Amino acid sequence: MSNVGVVIDLAVHDIDLIRWFTESDIVEVQPQLSSAVAEREDIALLTIRTASGVLAHITPMADAVQGAQRHGCDRGKYVMAIS
Numbered sequence: 707m708s709n710v711g712v713v714i715d716l717a718v719h720d721i722d723l724i725r726w727f728t729e730s731d732i733v734e735v736q737p738q739l740s741s742a743v744a745e746r747e748d749i750a751l752l753t754i755r756t757a758s759g760v761l762a763h764i765t766p767m768a769d770a771v772q773g774a775q776r777h778g779c780d781r782g783k784y785v786m787a788i789s
Contacts, residue, residue, distance in 0.1 A: 711746035713739070716766035721754065724764075730756035744768060 721732060734755040739747040748768035755761055 709746075711739070711744075712748055712750050712766040712768050713737070713752070715768075717750060717752060717764060720764045720766065721752075724754060724756065724760070724762045728756045728758055728760045728762075730758035730760060733757050 725732060732754055736753040738751040740749045742748055750764075750766050752764050752766075753761070754764070
């Protein structure tokens with residue numbers, strides 16, 4: 707298990723993708739963090755809003771918990787990815 711939590715280890719890449727897909731900066735993040743197995747957060751629920759109004763939700767999880775999900779929506783678009 708990494709010595710950093712899932713937000714630094716995994717979620718930063720998802721946040722970059724949200725910014726790239728929406729061509730908009732992040733203006734608000736509402737985090738919920740949990741340490742189920744490790745000392746640092748190994749599960750995170752992040753609700754993200756961009757400057758253009760897109761609402762996105764990502765749930766990065768450590769390997770021990772597994773199963774990250776990413777959701778994003780905009781007018782006429784909805785994207786969901788599970789890994």
